Amino acid sequence: MSRDELKKAVGQAALKYVRPGTVVGVGTGSTVAHFIDALATMKHDIEGAVSSSEDSTAKLLACGIPVIDLNNVDQLSVYVDGADEINPQMQMIKGGGAALTREKIIAAVAEQFICIADASKQVDVLGHFPLPVEVIPMARAYVARELVKMGGLPEYRQHVVTDNGNIILDVYNLSIVNPAELERKINALPGVVTVGLFAARGADVALIGTEGGVITLKKGV
Numbered sequence: 001m002s003r004d005e006l007k008k009a010v011g012q013a014a015l016k017y018v019r020p021g022t023v024v025g026v027g028t029g030s031t032v033a034h035f036i037d038a039l040a041t042m043k044h045d046i047e048g049a050v051s052s053s054e055d056s057t058a059k060l061l062a063c064g065i066p067v068i069d070l071n072n073v074d075q076l077s078v079y080v081d082g083a084d085e086i087n088p089q090m091q092m093i094k095g096g097g098a099a100l101t102r103e104k105i106i107a108a109v110a111e112q113f114i115c116i117a118d119a120s121k122q123v124d125v126l127g128h129f130p131l132p133v134e135v136i137p138m139a140r141a142y143v144a145r146e147l148v149k150m151g152g153l154p155e156y157r158q159h160v161v162t163d164n165g166n167i168i169l170d171v172y173n174l175s176i177v178n179p180a181e182l183e184r185k186i187n188a189l190p191g192v193v194t195v196g197l198f199a200a201r202g203a204d205v206a207l208i209g210t211e212g213g214v215i216t217l218k219k220g221v
């Protein structure tokens with residue numbers, strides 16, 4: 001099976017976590033694009049979606065799924081999103097598509113985070129994928145210097161402006177043995193909007209696309 005077929009399989013598998021009559025949290029990326037296609041098949045059974053990016057909003061609307069402002073939602077039972085890396089503790093690196101901040105906000109509201117990913121995203125230790133950090137433009141050089149002090153090699157993601165009007169630094173050379181601590185440390189730097197480490201709030205369920213089918217992993221099991 002191609003990687004795209006694996007992504008499609010997990011996108012479809014995530015449908016079973018969507019409860020009729022609810023608002024669904026929707027992430028961003030090529031895996032989520034398949035989930036949105038699947039969600040469109042039950043668009044008359046849900047109230048709508050909360051979206052984590054302008055890209056996903058456009059795709060949801062094109063599929064006829066109403067997009068609802070997060071501020072008008074009291075409860076979100078599930079948030080479905082992809083990942084750039086996921087470890088056995090269900091902690092993730094996200095933000096390869098620059099949508100990390102809105103993704104983290106929706107993940108914080110949701111009762112359940114359902115991560116959908118092909119098996120290539122599974123790692124023992126996070127950090128092979130460069131860690132995205134969303135930064136307010138005037139803080140770019142300062143934050144980069146601080147990231148170097150932490151042992152990283154930050155690289156400015158050229159020609160990318162986030163949906164929030166900020167820039168992304170991708171941090172190479174990190175072997176993240178304590179993701180929760182690094183998440184706290186980077187988030188504490190003035191000028192950092194958020195780091196793409198989802199450690200304090202990881203996934204609750206991971207649907208992993210493999211050659212043998214979709215595997216379901218649950219946090220703490």
Ligand SMILES: O=C[C@H](O)[C@H](O)[C@H](O)COP(=O)(O)O
Nearest residue numbers: 029030031082095096097099
């Ligand atoms: O900013 C983008 C998101 O964090 C994505 O969920 C992540 O990059 C995975 O994307 P994809 O499913 O395209 O590999």
